Amino acid sequence: MAFVDALAQGRKQAEDLERDHPDSYQYQGGYGWETGTISDFLWAALAYLDDSFEEENRTEASWGHFAHFLYTGKIYE
Numbered sequence: 001m002a003f004v005d006a007l008a009q010g011r012k013q014a015e016d017l018e019r020d021h022p023d024s025y026q027y028q029g030g031y032g033w034e035t036g037t038i039s040d041f042l043w044a045a046l047a048y049l050d051d052s053f054e055e056e057n058r059t060e061a062s063w064g065h066f067a068h069f070l071y072t073g074k075i076y077e
Helices: 002-020 038-052 063-075
Strands: none
Touching: 002 063, 038 063
């Protein structure tokens, strides 16, 4: 829960920065965020899974894998 809270707070800070300096963040979000909507965030996380994990590894998911999945929604294009 703390990880998701930190991720949400980080996105909020990025949104504030992007709003205050829109010309600086036309092509990439603040603080390393590549996604600006929840749908883009989820699509990016899924794209990372498709590109990075073999099918057999997906059946052995853990909380650590889930946290990594959420984090990649932030940074993956």
